[in-house]
Amino acid sequence: PQLMTTSTAAAADFKPAVIYDMGGKFDKSFNEGVWNGVEKFTKETGVEVMEFEVTNETQREQAMRRMAERGATIVLGVGFAQADAIAKVAADYPDKQFSIIDVGWLDAPNLRQYVFKEHEGSYLVGVAAALASKTDKVGFVGGMDIPLIRKFACGYVGGVKSVNGSAAVYQNMTGTTPSAWNDPAKGAELTRSQIDRGADVVYHAAGGTGVGVIQAAADAGKLAIGVDSNQNGMAPGSVLTSMLKRVDVAAYETFKDAMSGSFSSGVKVLGVAEGGVDWAFDENNASLITASIKSAVEKARSDILSGKVVVHDFMSDTKCPY
Amino acid sequence: MNASSLPRWIDIGLLPVLNLIAALTVAGVIIAIIGENPFVAMGVMIKGAFVYDGALGYTLFYTTNFIFTGLAVAVAFHAMLFNIGGEGQAMIGGLGVGLVVLFLDSVLPPLLVVILAVPAAAAFGAVWGVIPGWLQARRGSHIVITTIMFNFIASSIMVWLLAGMLMAPGQMSPETRSFADGINLPLVYEVLQMAGFSVSRSPLNLSFVIALLACFGVWYLIWRTKLGYIIRATGHSERATIYAGHDPAKIIMLVMAISGALAGMMSLNEILGVQQRVILNFTSGYGFTGIAVALMGRNHPIGIVLASLLFGALYQGGAELDFEFQTITREMVLMIQGLIILFSGALAYLFMPAVVRIYSSLRKPTGSG
Amino acid sequence: MADLWLQFVLTIDATLRVATPLILCAMAGLFSERSGIIDISLEGKMLMSAFAAASMAALTGSPLLGLAGGILVSVALSLIHGFACVTHKGNQVISGLAINILASGLTVTLGIALFAQGGQTPFLNKSERFTDIVLPFAEQAEHVPVLGTIYKEIISGHNLLVWVALFSVIVTGYVVFRTTFGLRLRAVGEKPEAVDSAGGSVSGLRFQAVIIAGVLCGIAGTYLSTAHGAGFIREMAAGKGYIALAALIFGKWRPVPALLACLMFGFMEALAARLQGVEIPVIGNISTDLILVLPYFLTVILLAGFIGKASPPRSIGVPYIKER
Amino acid sequence: MADKTISKARGDDSSPLAISLDNINKTFGSVRANKDVCLSVVQGTIHGIVGENGAGKSTLVSILYGFYSADSGTVAISGEPVRLRSAADAIAAGIGMVHQHFMLVPNFTVLENIILGHEVGSDLKAGARQAEASLKGITERYGLSVDLQAVVQDLPVGLQQRVEILKALYRGARILILDEPTGVLTPQETEQLFDILGTLKAQGVTILLITHKLKEIMAVTDFVSVMRSGEMVDHLQTAQTNPQQLAQMMVGRPVLLDVGYQAAQAGQAMLNAEHLTVTETSGVTSLSDVSFSVHQGEILGIAGVSGNGQSELLEVLAGIRKITSGTVQIGDRKITAEQPASPSEVKGLGLAHVPEDRHAMGLILPFTAAESAVLGYEYADMMGGRSPILSPAVMAAHCKTLMSSYDVRPAEPSLKSNLFSGGNQQKIVLARELSSQPDILLVGQPTRGVDIGAIEFIHKQLFAMRDKGCAVILVSVELDEIMSLSDRVMVMNEGKSMGIVRKADTDIQEIGLMMAGVTAASPRQQKAR
Numbered sequence A: 001p002q003l004m005t006t007s008t009a010a011a012a013d014f015k016p017a018v019i020y021d022m023g024g025k026f027d028k029s030f031n032e033g034v035w036n037g038v039e040k041f042t043k044e045t046g047v048e049v050m051e052f053e054v055t056n057e058t059q060r061e062q063a064m065r066r067m068a069e070r071g072a073t074i075v076l077g078v079g080f081a082q083a084d085a086i087a088k089v090a091a092d093y094p095d096k097q098f099s100i101i102d103v104g105w106l107d108a109p110n111l112r113q114y115v116f117k118e119h120e121g122s123y124l125v126g127v128a129a130a131l132a133s134k135t136d137k138v139g140f141v142g143g144m145d146i147p148l149i150r151k152f153a154c155g156y157v158g159g160v161k162s163v164n165g166s167a168a169v170y171q172n173m174t175g176t177t178p179s180a181w182n183d184p185a186k187g188a189e190l191t192r193s194q195i196d197r198g199a200d201v202v203y204h205a206a207g208g209t210g211v212g213v214i215q216a217a218a219d220a221g222k223l224a225i226g227v228d229s230n231q232n233g234m235a236p237g238s239v240l241t242s243m244l245k246r247v248d249v250a251a252y253e254t255f256k257d258a259m260s261g262s263f264s265s266g267v268k269v270l271g272v273a274e275g276g277v278d279w280a281f282d283e284n285n286a287s288l289i290t291a292s293i294k295s296a297v298e299k300a301r302s303d304i305l306s307g308k309v310v311v312h313d314f315m316s317d318t319k320c321p322y
Numbered sequence B: 001m002n003a004s005s006l007p008r009w010i011d012i013g014l015l016p017v018l019n020l021i022a023a024l025t026v027a028g029v030i031i032a033i034i035g036e037n038p039f040v041a042m043g044v045m046i047k048g049a050f051v052y053d054g055a056l057g058y059t060l061f062y063t064t065n066f067i068f069t070g071l072a073v074a075v076a077f078h079a080m081l082f083n084i085g086g087e088g089q090a091m092i093g094g095l096g097v098g099l100v101v102l103f104l105d106s107v108l109p110p111l112l113v114v115i116l117a118v119p120a121a122a123a124f125g126a127v128w129g130v131i132p133g134w135l136q137a138r139r140g141s142h143i144v145i146t147t148i149m150f151n152f153i154a155s156s157i158m159v160w161l162l163a164g165m166l167m168a169p170g171q172m173s174p175e176t177r178s179f180a181d182g183i184n185l186p187l188v189y190e191v192l193q194m195a196g197f198s199v200s201r202s203p204l205n206l207s208f209v210i211a212l213l214a215c216f217g218v219w220y221l222i223w224r225t226k227l228g229y230i231i232r233a234t235g236h237s238e239r240a241t242i243y244a245g246h247d248p249a250k251i252i253m254l255v256m257a258i259s260g261a262l263a264g265m266m267s268l269n270e271i272l273g274v275q276q277r278v279i280l281n282f283t284s285g286y287g288f289t290g291i292a293v294a295l296m297g298r299n300h301p302i303g304i305v306l307a308s309l310l311f312g313a314l315y316q317g318g319a320e321l322d323f324e325f326q327t328i329t330r331e332m333v334l335m336i337q338g339l340i341i342l343f344s345g346a347l348a349y350l351f352m353p354a355v356v357r358i359y360s361s362l363r364k365p366t367g368s369g
Numbered sequence C: 001m002a003d004l005w006l007q008f009v010l011t012i013d014a015t016l017r018v019a020t021p022l023i024l025c026a027m028a029g030l031f032s033e034r035s036g037i038i039d040i041s042l043e044g045k046m047l048m049s050a051f052a053a054a055s056m057a058a059l060t061g062s063p064l065l066g067l068a069g070g071i072l073v074s075v076a077l078s079l080i081h082g083f084a085c086v087t088h089k090g091n092q093v094i095s096g097l098a099i100n101i102l103a104s105g106l107t108v109t110l111g112i113a114l115f116a117q118g119g120q121t122p123f124l125n126k127s128e129r130f131t132d133i134v135l136p137f138a139e140q141a142e143h144v145p146v147l148g149t150i151y152k153e154i155i156s157g158h159n160l161l162v163w164v165a166l167f168s169v170i171v172t173g174y175v176v177f178r179t180t181f182g183l184r185l186r187a188v189g190e191k192p193e194a195v196d197s198a199g200g201s202v203s204g205l206r207f208q209a210v211i212i213a214g215v216l217c218g219i220a221g222t223y224l225s226t227a228h229g230a231g232f233i234r235e236m237a238a239g240k241g242y243i244a245l246a247a248l249i250f251g252k253w254r255p256v257p258a259l260l261a262c263l264m265f266g267f268m269e270a271l272a273a274r275l276q277g278v279e280i281p282v283i284g285n286i287s288t289d290l291i292l293v294l295p296y297f298l299t300v301i302l303l304a305g306f307i308g309k310a311s312p313p314r315s316i317g318v319p320y321i322k323e324r
Numbered sequence D: 001m002a003d004k005t006i007s008k009a010r011g012d013d014s015s016p017l018a019i020s021l022d023n024i025n026k027t028f029g030s031v032r033a034n035k036d037v038c039l040s041v042v043q044g045t046i047h048g049i050v051g052e053n054g055a056g057k058s059t060l061v062s063i064l065y066g067f068y069s070a071d072s073g074t075v076a077i078s079g080e081p082v083r084l085r086s087a088a089d090a091i092a093a094g095i096g097m098v099h100q101h102f103m104l105v106p107n108f109t110v111l112e113n114i115i116l117g118h119e120v121g122s123d124l125k126a127g128a129r130q131a132e133a134s135l136k137g138i139t140e141r142y143g144l145s146v147d148l149q150a151v152v153q154d155l156p157v158g159l160q161q162r163v164e165i166l167k168a169l170y171r172g173a174r175i176l177i178l179d180e181p182t183g184v185l186t187p188q189e190t191e192q193l194f195d196i197l198g199t200l201k202a203q204g205v206t207i208l209l210i211t212h213k214l215k216e217i218m219a220v221t222d223f224v225s226v227m228r229s230g231e232m233v234d235h236l237q238t239a240q241t242n243p244q245q246l247a248q249m250m251v252g253r254p255v256l257l258d259v260g261y262q263a264a265q266a267g268q269a270m271l272n273a274e275h276l277t278v279t280e281t282s283g284v285t286s287l288s289d290v291s292f293s294v295h296q297g298e299i300l301g302i303a304g305v306s307g308n309g310q311s312e313l314l315e316v317l318a319g320i321r322k323i324t325s326g327t328v329q330i331g332d333r334k335i336t337a338e339q340p341a342s343p344s345e346v347k348g349l350g351l352a353h354v355p356e357d358r359h360a361m362g363l364i365l366p367f368t369a370a371e372s373a374v375l376g377y378e379y380a381d382m383m384g385g386r387s388p389i390l391s392p393a394v395m396a397a398h399c400k401t402l403m404s405s406y407d408v409r410p411a412e413p414s415l416k417s418n419l420f421s422g423g424n425q426q427k428i429v430l431a432r433e434l435s436s437q438p439d440i441l442l443v444g445q446p447t448r449g450v451d452i453g454a455i456e457f458i459h460k461q462l463f464a465m466r467d468k469g470c471a472v473i474l475v476s477v478e479l480d481e482i483m484s485l486s487d488r489v490m491v492m493n494e495g496k497s498m499g500i501v502r503k504a505d506t507d508i509q510e511i512g513l514m515m516a517g518v519t520a521a522s523p524r525q526q527k528a529r
């Protein structure tokens, strides 16, 4: 492999690869979002993308190396958990291109990093949640207890409080290990307890665990808010909206750029302004989103765009002022 | 009709092979059921394990893990102790490596830190083995149950530490910071490249050599020392051991310490060999696979090396399956492993009646003639 | 204060839900181990049946067929266990371990082949699951202080299988201690040769016991994927089989104490879930990982004879071999 | 020929047969436990079976009880041929059995044990009540009272045996098999058992009694059959035979009870035991206030019914068991509860120990003979002292030497210990212990399950040790063995010493009485201490 001298990929030997993280590409959430972008790319260009789903912690680096060795010209890592692996492998394969989502702190000439302003999107759905709640109590279920998820929570609280300063926001985290991304039973448990305490809208940022959140909310006749992908269709009539984190865009863009030779390294930050985060409105939740909710959310959106509202980023100071 | 009435080559050669064939046959049928060609899959696996550039290195890398955990199970087995706590002992061994390195890597020269980390892995693993040993020897609690519980306890301790005080600042995964540069066991490909051979990169490292030395050590201990003799005696008859003037409780604790130390040393391969930081779940079930390895290897170091090689190939080849087939993932390997444990462990003597019948009908004509 | 009380009641409510699979598995283990067969394959049977039930429910749309599928598959694994341990007198721990590992691998492998969703089954909608049964007057009861809350939150609003689990304790108690079958079952776990010489069949009884264990584990697995959860995900048993085993030991192989142990362990889990990442006044952030390890820790302490003494059935783990 | 002896033994051809076994064969692995065995038992009689250890008695009756299935042969009960595939078949045919090792669930009540496998209906309580009622009739009829609610493990052995008999009768047994029922009983309990058997016989129950004790055969049976190494040797009417004849039939040649005892000159005391007491964790006192000493060049025999503290005594002396109170003095070393000695320390004091149970203690069956031959001597000088290394070559050479000087056959050190016959296994143990040149030798049941040729050899070795000046303590439940080897005899009963007598001053009758706990040694003999 060391002998290989691939420069910028010519279309013929262009070989993209993606490494999904634990939870798998059908987690109905984060990884699935990436998969959607990958599918779109394949459909448009006809180029097959090599895929691998990590199922345990030790596989990440090996999978990445294996992709590089099997001739991949660009490798996309999904999630911050792959940061260390990609840093090592990118250094060992300087003539290959790498890209990673949710990581913004690495530095390599052949590595592109995507960071999202989840707090902005969460703010938007927080506004919707506060308006849709009849009890003035809303919930948040996070996956693994890490700053990134606190960032979601904080933006959400900000949105809720901007509408109703006295509303209660119940918050729970699922766990401290990566298995917290894939524990729907616990997600359902936590949601039930929040609902029993009066919450009637529950937002999740918990990957596969969120399936349980949506299920529990639907079972109880309450509302859930999806995350990452558009989850409105998972339980139509029970999902108020979804906080879209356009990881599909990141995936699609990465491969598109690499294929056309316009791949660049560095950190890309995607917020509301860049179309990287948004809220979902479609036929599945049309009946839930009243005109007043819609206008309030759109107003919040334009306020963020105009800079009138600056949503606090938890990760900037690990504090949440709301 | 029992094992001792058969020649050794049948007992330790033919029967294990038959069991393996049975397990692989069932696995093949399942692969066929899910719509893939088992022979193609087998071919991919073998290629993935031995043929590709660097594949052999990976295979031997996994083999190293299995040698350690297999030896751990086997040593305990010689004292008739069923140590299924290898997983937890390996985790705690890794913790030992981590603590030593994280505390010392800024003060001591790398080489010295590495030299200290090796016994730390063994010592921490030994502690995690000796506690269930003590509970069995002195308090009469069943070692199987306590070692199961200790796996969970170890796992929780690791989560608690790695997601808590040992978590690297600014990190979002439950893992420690990376070790300082140079704190790792030499990689085999690097050493060979320095010696002028062209070898492709793989994580195979010095632990493999340590594992082989451990094999020899275990063989020597069990069959060439008085302690080994007493360990085996304890396994067969505690009463006879007491009669002979030894304290079985002490032997049990000692054996569990040795067993735990071997399991703990598995972490050398993963933590000090490749990861260079302590991560969660680096044991990945290797501790449990060690049981299969010991069963297949009939608790003998040579058997264990062979069985480890088989499982190493299965793991590495299995990863290759993952790349080649949409429908097959690593879990296929887990399934095959389950079948192997079933056939070579619980159903070890499934084929014996038939083999005995065939053997005695073949032997009769020559015997009487 | 009122919220604290409500929180407490809700935690108890959650305890019941979390403890349900533990109770079923503990009763399963009780039958098996009382007959002398160690069953560490509770975990694997539960996992496999969770998969089978969810697949069946997803394919047919019927949770009852899902239950049937779950039970069937779990019993099949029990029969493998029986074949290895009873018929071939193999090592019971090894057989159990093999089944657990096999189940881990097989569920994902088959799941991918069937649904191509990374080993998961499709998300089950309401009609494909066992949904909660709200008892009459639950809403009205809300206004009655204390008792009303307890009625509405704890007693009402559980799915069928939660009731089945509680009922299984009564049935287990009755069958094991009040019937002649139970007498033989216990005898065969204590001293199989006594049953043999009294004209009973040791193998027959042990097979019956493992089959009953299979049925109960099948219900537990079904609960995980088609009642409590909405679909199968890999490794969804997540050590519950081992916790149930611990509860069984903690309950000294008796149904009611085992039930209490399950509830205690369930309570710890429910509590831990609620405390995760929550700042508690004065104490601060409690490590829920350490709460979750308590069941295992307590079992070790118990087994070591520091709190009471748990003595297992005398012939447990020993294959019955008449002729050497 | 077999048929002739049966009819001869029966005496009265018209009496109906309860059991007839014809050409029964049974093989365990390579052991032929029963070879063409025939047996006829007349209804309403007590029929004894005698034979040495391993003669195949238990195997035969287990086949009759459907517990084992015969390889070939037929069984007829009351003239009807039956197929006995399981115990259930035998029970249905009216056969009940009291096994050598009781088949009772220890933590069940008496009642639960009795109804187990033969319950009425599926509800336990209702069935138990019904059973209780019908049991009342049985207990009254045969005078077998026992508390039905008691938990079996709390009952003394004699009562447990009574439960076994009740169990059989409750199942409607008309034929009752008892396998060595008196081995575990005190003389009083034995008396009571024989009374019960008498009552049963009077009620028309047929009884098949297996025992080693010829006295018991003479006392209670009507007929007796003799087995030897898997074969039926002869059938006799008890009234027309005597113990000498039976013993000769059992071993296959005239019994040489005495290997030629010659009084020895005892020297100084080598071991002094004072007020030895051992209390088990269960609270049972297994050894109580035992005092004795043993001298250079003498054999002190310890006699007693099995289970009266002899085993505990040996283990205490060997350092295996802890003393509760009292002392053992060996040379200058005083072993007490406060200053216990380990088996290795005791060994260092010049003591060697041939344990009672060679399978569980004396040898490690899966080990090779070479390995078994160093058990307990791993750190002895010939094995390289404290060196941690074990040399297979040295072990094999050592074993080879032992094998040739003690005539172990086959003389093959690499053979697994369990592949040697009982006698040869015992010779390996003996060789190992005697070759350490001990000053004190503890020997437990040296000839249990050993053939007569080996017995003579072993006895001669013991005499040789004595004559070399070793102090020998010999435990045996075979009174004949005690009498032919010992210089003095200590008799034990319920953990106590009933006194020590000089062999020259006593006879079997007196010792028998002491074993039964009836009389202590007379003051004159007491001095023999």
Ligand SMILES: Nc1ncnc2c1ncn2[C@@H]1O[C@H](COP(=O)(O)OP(=O)(O)OP(=O)(O)O)[C@@H](O)[C@H]1O
Pocket (backbone or CB within 6 Å): C322, C323, C324, D028, D029, D031, D032, D033, D051, D052, D053, D054, D055, D056, D057, D058, D059, D060
């Ligand atoms: N279950 C078994 N498996 C294998 N061998 C056996 C079994 N039971 C008995 N044997 C062997 O069969 C032979 C006859 O044994 P059996 O128990 O019938 O003798 P026995 O006359 O009752 O002796 P004892 O007086 O010691 O009770 C012995 O060699 C014994 O080792």
Ligand SMILES: Nc1ncnc2c1ncn2[C@@H]1O[C@H](COP(=O)(O)OP(=O)(O)OP(=O)(O)O)[C@@H](O)[C@H]1O
Pocket (backbone or CB within 6 Å): C324, D031, D054, D417, D418, D419, D420, D421, D422, D423, D424, D449, D450, D451, D454
């Ligand atoms: N309980 C047992 N378990 C296993 N093997 C046994 C058992 N009893 C006897 N054997 C084996 O069966 C064979 C015959 O044993 P047994 O004691 O009957 O020998 P034997 O013919 O009486 O010899 P000897 O004449 O020396 O006493 C031996 O190989 C012995 O080791």
Ligand SMILES: [Mg+2]
Pocket (backbone or CB within 6 Å): D057, D058, D059, D100, D179
């Ligand atoms: Mg017998």
Ligand SMILES: [Mg+2]
Pocket (backbone or CB within 6 Å): D053, D054, D422, D423, D449, D450, D451
């Ligand atoms: Mg013999």
